[in-house]
Amino acid sequence: MNTFGNVDHKVSVIMNCFNAGPFLKESIESVINQTYTNWELIFWDNQSSDNSARIVKAFVDPRIKYFYAYKHTKLYEARNLAIQESKGKYIAFLDTDDLWHKEKLEKQVKILMKGEYPFVFSNYNLIDKNSNFLKKAIRFGKKSGMITRELIRGYYIGILTVVFDRSLLDKVGEKFNLNFNHVGDLDFFLRLSEGNAFYYSTETLAQYRVHGNNLSTLKSLELLKELKVLARQMSDRPFYKNHIDYLNDFVLYRKYLLLKKGLERGKKFSIIYLAISMKSRIDFFLKLLILRLIKHKNIFRS
Structure with a gap:
């Protein structure tokens, strides 16, 4: 006690x-x-x-x-x-x-x-x-x-x-x-x-x-929309006006989630597009690359 x-x-x-x-x-x-x-x-x-x-x-x-x-x-x-x-x-x-x-x-x-x-x-x-x-x-x-x-x-x-x-x-x-x-x-x-x-x-x-009830596609899209709203709210706060790089990181994180959701739904983004989109976050690029391999089998197809 x-x-x-x-x-x-x-x-x-x-x-x-x-x-x-x-x-x-x-x-x-x-x-x-x-x-x-x-x-x-x-x-x-x-x-x-x-x-x-x-x-x-x-x-x-x-x-x-x-x-x-x-x-x-x-x-x-x-x-x-x-x-x-x-x-x-x-x-x-x-x-x-x-x-x-x-x-x-x-x-x-x-x-x-x-x-x-x-x-x-x-x-x-x-x-x-x-x-x-x-x-x-x-x-x-x-x-x-x-x-x-x-x-x-x-x-x-x-x-x-x-x-x-x-x-x-x-x-x-x-x-x-x-x-x-x-x-x-x-x-x-x-x-x-x-x-x-x-x-x-x-x-x-x-x-x-963990109950095994992963976010449905609808809820995942709702989450992405809320992240967009949150990014706008953050841009209005004085803290982020002094740390614009933080805000850029957040926008990039949301883009990563968008690409991830797209791959999960069967979209075929090229490796070059993924690399350019995630050029400042190699960790995000590698995760997307692995997901592309799993979904589309051939990672070298553009």
């Missing part, structure tokens, strides 16, 4: 729920089993019609605070509403099918208390519906510090690993953007990163459950 002896260091754990019965009990238990005990669980029930409410209410723990939404909302609005009910100095997120390692909060709060980093996150594992290990989410080392450009060049924050100081919310104003359905996490954490140091731990501190 560890609280670091100070109620001011409470962690508000945001858990949004909509018909999450199958894995909910295990997810809540992974919060209860934390070695760091100074937390509150803000459980936001987005008008579930299954047994989710009964599952959470079976836990007799004053730190678990149940809220039933007055109306069903999209995820990002539900997250904002849950944050409004939170009281902790720090904010964390855990979805109803994911899991935390028992020392997650203890290790991360220790870093936050040092004062150098107001935002911490870590590596995590991917697991299947039976909790079997699939792979590590992040295979290569990532740096800590001012990492806005690194996130733009290849976003790698898992929201289930995040803990940040509440004071950051005062700096960004708006929390999750309600106009987004797919890129809200990316937008929110990019805004928090602009001018703030982030700490990344290579240690695996959480488990993300």
Whole structure:
């Protein structure tokens, strides 16, 4: 048991729920089993019609605070509403099918208390519906510090690993953007990163459950449209007016995703076109080249 002896260091754990019965009990238990005990669980029930409410209410723990939404909302609005009910100095997120390692909060709060980093996150594992290990989410080392450009060049924050100081919310104003359905996490954490140091731990501190329901083609196209909107919004922010190269990186990343989606749908881009399009990102070019080989068999056909 560890609280670091100070109620001011409470962690508000945001858990949004909509018909999450199958894995909910295990997810809540992974919060209860934390070695760091100074937390509150803000459980936001987005008008579930299954047994989710009964599952959470079976836990007799004053730190678990149940809220039933007055109306069903999209995820990002539900997250904002849950944050409004939170009281902790720090904010964390855990979805109803994911899991935390028992020392997650203890290790991360220790870093936050040092004062150098107001935002911490870590590596995590991917697991299947039976909790079997699939792979590590992040295979290569990532740096800590001012990492806005690194996130733009290849976003790698898992929201289930995040803990940040509440004071950051005062700096960004708006929390999750309600106009987004797919890129809200990316937008929110990019805004928090602009001018703030982030700490990344290579240690695996959480488990993300993969259900095998990859984005449909329609949702993938919606995501690409939202990235275009986000790029326009970023271009209007003072931070990117001073870092135009960051914005160019973001536009290139979206173009990479467009080409990737095109190849997946059977389009036959020439190698020369792919090389010119990705000339400043050899890693993107190689990924597209491999995908072209898989889809069209002959990589040397122009």
